[in-house]
Amino acid sequence: MEVSPLHHSCTWLPIRPRGSSISPRRSYSRVSPGSIRRRNVCLASGSETLIGSRKEEGKRRKAVNERDEAEDLKSWMHKNELPPCKVVLKERPSYDEKHSAIHYVAASEDLEVGDVAFAVPNSLVVTLKRVLGNETIAELLTTNKLSELACLALYLMYEKKQGKKSFWYPYIRELDRQRGRGQLAVESPLLWSESELAYLTGSPTKAEVHERAEGIKREYNELDTVWFMAGSLFQQYPYEIPTEAFPFEIFKQAFVAVQSCVVHLQKVSLAQRFALVPLGPPLLAYRSNCKAMLTATDDAVQLVVDRPYKAGESIAVWCGPQPNSKLLINYGFVDEDNSYDRLMVEAALNTEDPQYQDKRMVAQRNGKLSVQAFQVYVGKEKETVSDMLPYLRLGYVSDPSEMQSVISSQGPICPVSPCMESAVLDQLAQYFRSRLAGYPTTLSEDESLLADPHLNPKKRVATQLVRSEKKILHACLQVTLDFINQLPDLSVTPCPAPYAPSLR
Secondary structure, three states: OOOOOOOOOOOOOOOOOOOOOOOOOHHHHOOHHHHHHHHHHHOOOOOOOOOOOOOHHHHHHHHOOOOOOOOOHHHHHHOOOOOOOEEEEEEEEEOOOOOOEEEEEEEEOOOOOOEEEEEEEEEHHHHHHHHHHOOHHHHHHOOOOOOOOHHHHHHHHHHHOOOHHOOOOHHHHHHHHHHOOOOOOEEEEOOOOOOHHHOOOOHEEEEEHHHHHHHHHHHHHHHHHHHHOOHHHHOOOOOOHHHHHOOHHHHHHHHHHHHOOOOEOOOOOHHHEEEEEOOOOOEEEEEOOOOOOEEEEEEEEEEOOOOOOOOOEEEEEOOOOOOOHHHHHHHOOOOOOOOOOOOEEEOOOOOOOOHHHHHHHHHHHOOOEEEEEEEOOOOOOHHHHHHHHHHHHHHHOOOHHHHHHHHHOOOOOOOOHHHHHHHHHHHHHHHHHHHOOOOOHHHHHHHHHHHOOOOOOHHHHHHHHHHHHHHHHHHHHHHHHHHHOOOOOOOOOOOOOOOOOEEE
């Protein structure tokens, strides 16, 4: 993100010193409507988001680069109890000259496996426990309608309004510089235009993006709950309730920025499990084949490296077992060596089937549901297709006597006639062909696009994603065709199936 101007023409209440006690919050009803309107005019004139507008980016970038404007993130951290560490901040150029370069964490010296690259003290880590000052309120908020991300985003948005008075000013400025961009300098699709989302046509990720955006909107509509329940959070700020202080688009941008850098800590309380860690993501690169994680100790969050690094090399951490669709939505990149990449195939028994209840019982007995999601992992396509076949065969059983035989069996055993097996495999093959036909480009066309060094970065990551999906679907189709070719008699006509299970 570029750095937004944090100076304000309004006089804000000073930020509460860290560790000070909180006095009871004044009632919102005591503020006159006129003063609310005057303050809202003032709010609209300033920087309201962690992501600034593009119109002023050139001016902001110049201001940021001036040494006397502010200190850099790492220097600020060292002045606030960060012990000596083995990393430096470096930068790589952005694909868009209107944006600042991307910062990243690199080794300042050669590192060996097991070395502690850095340990950020808890005083420099943002968690809900720290933000709300009350672990009970934090857990209450996040077990109802608000996520940790929404609360953290709201906190940083209010902090940003404090300008340089905020203790977190250098960190917020760094988030602004990054603009919620991942290591490929691409923002999450949550911030793409509809024309850019068209790059994902055919992919289920496009619908996921819209669903996530709707979820953020629902959280925005519940933001005022935080204001009413967590007075300590707003004691040091103007008294506008969140939905009056921040338009939805501003909140959405901040939410996505926080999403790109939040860390999920293990073995801590609920109010501390999601943390914003300076020197953490997005300054750290994410890799699916990396096992290093940011871990909580009694007084810090540290990174122990899982591989050797030469001085100057970018340091990576594990992003968790996330498929590429989640990596793109959350962090704006696709990992082409992601062993956790997967697609979902949903199969459902036909509810109109007179034997639906019996089939549902048999499915449950064998660990399946009446609507079953099959996760197809890359490289595991044959195993998943083989796991789907007994479920689909069950859906094709039509003779009541055969159904009784299935019920009395001890496993997912269905009578398999040549015509039934042919029908099941034919349905699967048609399904995979249909999904592949939903993409506007072929796999070979994707390869040609990716060979272009000047391809738009958003289109590049979108093409990488749909290519990975197509590879899984092609592998599934090939496995299905191989099973068809193994049938003893290819001339057998598939059995009619009035209540065949559905696939989507």
